[in-house]
Amino acid sequence: MKSKNLLCLLMALLLTLPLASCGSTSPEVPPEGDSPTAGETAEETEPDILAGISYGGADFHIMTSDTDISSNYLLEGSGELTGDNVNDAVFERNLAAEEQLDIKFTYTRTERAWGDVYSGVTQIVLSGDDTFDLIVDDQLGMSTASIDKVFVDVAALPTVDLEEDCWSGEYMYNLSIDYKSVYLMVGDYFMDVLNHSHALLYNRDMYNNLYGDPDTLYQMVQEGKWTYDQWITLSEMAYQDINGDGALDPDDIFGMIIGGIGGSSFPFTYGSDVPFVSRDASGYPTLTMYCDRLLLLYDKIYSMFYGAGTYTKYTENGENLHQKFMADGALFISGTQLGDFGVFRDMEAEVGIIPYPKLDESQANYVTVVHDTAEVGAIPISAKDHEMSGAVSHLLCRLTHETVLPAYYEMSLKIKYARDNYTSAMIDLIHDGIMDMFCLVYGAAYANNIFTWAILEPLQKGTDAVTSAYETRKEAAELALAELVETFKNNQPQ
Numbered sequence: 269m270k271s272k273n274l275l276c277l278l279m280a281l282l283l284t285l286p287l288a289s290c291g292s293t294s295p296e297v298p299p300e301g302d303s304p305t306a307g308e309t310a311e312e313t314e315p316d317i318l319a320g321i322s323y324g325g326a327d328f329h330i331m332t333s334d335t336d337i338s339s340n341y342l343l344e345g346s347g348e349l350t351g352d353n354v355n356d357a358v359f360e361r362n363l364a365a366e367e368q369l370d371i372k373f374t375y376t377r378t379e380r381a382w383g384d385v386y387s388g389v390t391q392i393v394l395s396g397d398d399t400f401d402l403i404v405d406d407q408l409g410m411s412t413a414s415i416d417k418v419f420v421d422v423a424a425l426p427t428v429d430l431e432e433d434c435w436s437g438e439y440m441y442n443l444s445i446d447y448k449s450v451y452l453m454v455g456d457y458f459m460d461v462l463n464h465s466h467a468l469l470y471n472r473d474m475y476n477n478l479y480g481d482p483d484t485l486y487q488m489v490q491e492g493k494w495t496y497d498q499w500i501t502l503s504e505m506a507y508q509d510i511n512g513d514g515a516l517d518p519d520d521i522f523g524m525i526i527g528g529i530g531g532s533s534f535p536f537t538y539g540s541d542v543p544f545v546s547r548d549a550s551g552y553p554t555l556t557m558y559c560d561r562l563l564l565l566y567d568k569i570y571s572m573f574y575g576a577g578t579y580t581k582y583t584e585n586g587e588n589l590h591q592k593f594m595a596d597g598a599l600f601i602s603g604t605q606l607g608d609f610g611v612f613r614d615m616e617a618e619v620g621i622i623p624y625p626k627l628d629e630s631q632a633n634y635v636t637v638v639h640d641t642a643e644v645g646a647i648p649i650s651a652k653d654h655e656m657s658g659a660v661s662h663l664l665c666r667l668t669h670e671t672v673l674p675a676y677y678e679m680s681l682k683i684k685y686a687r688d689n690y691t692s693a694m695i696d697l698i699h700d701g702i703m704d705m706f707c708l709v710y711g712a713a714y715a716n717n718i719f720t721w722a723i724l725e726p727l728q729k730g731t732d733a734v735t736s737a738y739e740t741r742k743e744a745a746e747l748a749l750a751e752l753v754e755t756f757k758n759n760q761p762q
Contacts, residue, residue, distance in 0.1 A: 278362040317429050318360040321659055324371040324684045328660055331392075331403045333643055334377035339460035339607075342672065343404060344375045357675035361667045369660060378405070385409025391650040393418040400648055401657045402459065407644045411443060411709045414451035415752065417759045420647040423657035424448040432662075434669035436461070439704045443644070445756040447551030453645035453664035453689050454704070456673050460643035463607030466535035467635045467698050472618035472688065474599050478506055482620060486690040487698065494625045494634070496568035499600075500575055501526075504600040516579055518592075523577025525598040527584035530605050531726050534708065536569045537723050539624040551751045553706055555746055557719065558738050565627055566723055566734045573727060605639060606681070606698060613685045621691055623698050636701035640708050649761055696725035715751040718745035 334340040336431075345358035362373055376399075379387050386409040392400065393413075403410075413419065422428045430437050435455040443452045454461055463761045472482035479502070488494045503523025510520050526532050542561045545553040573580060577599075583591040585603045593601040604611075612619050623634040647657040677699075682692045707719035718741040726733040 270546060283562045309680060315645070317427060318368070318659055320665055321427070323653075323656055324370055326371050326528070326653075326656070327374055328401050328656070329374045329376065329399055331378060331400045331405070331407045333380065335379050336382075337383050337464075337641070338643060339463050340377065342459045342463075342676065343457070344373075353675045353679045354672070357672045361664070361672050364667055365660065367665050369656075369663060370454040371388045371597065371656075371660065376400070380405065380408040380409075380490055382408050383661050386412040388483065389413050389648075390416060390418055393650045396650055398650045398652050401651045401653075401739070402645055402661060402698075403648055404460075404643050404645045407443070407452065407704075407709055408640050410452055410644055410646055414443075415445065415756050415759065417451070417756075417761045418649055419451040420651070420657070421449040421451060422647060422658055422661070424451055425655055427655045427659035428662045432666065434662075434665040435703065436712045437684040439638075439702065440463070442704055442706050443709060445552065445753065447547050448685070451646060453661060455645075455661075457565055457661065457664040458643060458666040459668070459673070459676065461638055461677075462699065462706075463605065465606045466539070466624065466639065467604060467606050467609075467625055467636070468600060468602060468622050469593070469609075470600050470620045470622065470737070471593070471596060471598070472620045473615045474506065474596060475616065475620070478599070482618070483688075483690055485622065486694060487693065489622050489634070492626070493675075494622065495628050495631075496572065497628070499625045500568070500571050503572070503577040503600060504575050505577070518579070518580070518581075521596070522579045522592075522598040524574065524575070524579070524600045524602060525573065525582060525589060526578065526580045526588055527582045527589045527590055529573060530724070531585060532580075532584050533569070533573075533694035533720070533724050533727060535602070535624050536572065536706050537720065538637045538705050539635045540565050540627040541631045541635070544705065544711075553749060555642060555718070555742070555749060556713070557707075557722070558735075562722075562738075563629065563734065566726070566732075568627065569723065570651065570727060570732070573732060601631040606695070609681060609685045613687075618687055623688075623693050623694070623701055631714050634697060634701045635703050636698050638702060638704050640706075640751065676748050686742065686746075710752070714748050716748050717740045718742065 270581050272577035300373065330343070332340045332343050342358060345362065347359070349356050362704045364631065365441065366372060370498070378388070385405045389403060389405060389409065416618050423430060430450065439454045440450045440452060443454070444450060470485065475482040475485060503622055506521070508521040511517065526546065530546050540561070541559060542565050543559065544557040548554055557734065572578060582592065589601065589603065590611060592598060594612060596617055609621060623636060626634060645661060647654060651657050681695050686692060686695070711717055711719040722734060722738040722741060725737045
């Protein structure tokens, strides 16, 4: 094994610190009656919760984020039919929602940086401003606002059925503090989550020249055998020292290119089954990340970032990173998100898309990591009619699931951008693996950033000191998590 020395050092460190037992990444289920059930469609015999609802021509005002990386075009759209399949599906969805519930949409666009979302949103809500019926913005700031309980618990609304498969139930409950209430909405209407899902791209022509039929990689994924060990081996064997100087430099051809060693580590860190947090009997998060799976994960990440075939000296998700890949300069590129797929559609070589690998074959499923600034929805407590906001949100998710998502998914991702027969199946797999993690959204501000930096700090230093990096942050992280839970418990809806 390439990183044998690293493992030896890690085993030595294990002698000084007891390990937590590792288990499933799924949180413990709260007591019966409180446990959410996600992804199930209501029985056809049950009445439609929106049947007969009409709001008499009421205005429905949505605050949306309209930055360079947002997905407002999938919420508001252009406001007219243009002949573009996706835009027209958005227009027709919005019109259908207006007609069914007898409402009229109006929009306010904002351009807040992610760090300004919390203050901007809470200031509006706590001022008593009842203008907005729905707010859509970055989940980092929105999650902080949810702790203050300035949003409505949509799980308690009679006009919302979170079991309908247009909602991402598990994602929403993972974003909650108590694994019961749902203050942040994630469903098919909030398509920024899909756009900001991390995925790997690979150069199928290079793969064919190096290893033969590029579909074998797809088959490996489908068989559940796509693991870090496979990824490391393929990347190292693909490296070519073009100038023969024996050193990695920008002119070489690499197995893997990564945009720096920072935020680029997120899909590596959180795409495994390491139990970063578990849930107690009441649904609250507890720190459980230090275990043998964490150490194994670090070993694999280290081997990937510092492997013979990897080059990391690019700007994170930057133009130079993309240009290197498009010039056939690397077999794999990391840091891309599903919404970036179209950037590479003019590339001469065939491009394949796959999920990030499993830690090993014992991991049950591939995990798709959603970037921490993806946009989610919430109903402010200052909204005029909470049940109306719930009904509109529910209908928008339902209609998006039926019309907009297929148009975007089929026409944009699978047909316009995909150029091989297996890509559709891979995009489905990536979509189905979407899993937002509590630790990625709340970890920085409310857990001493232990989830990221226990891995990222030694990784940036090129050392094996993951144990000491964890120990340095452990006490403060546990205190911060406990304080977060108490703050949430003590806060009452405003």
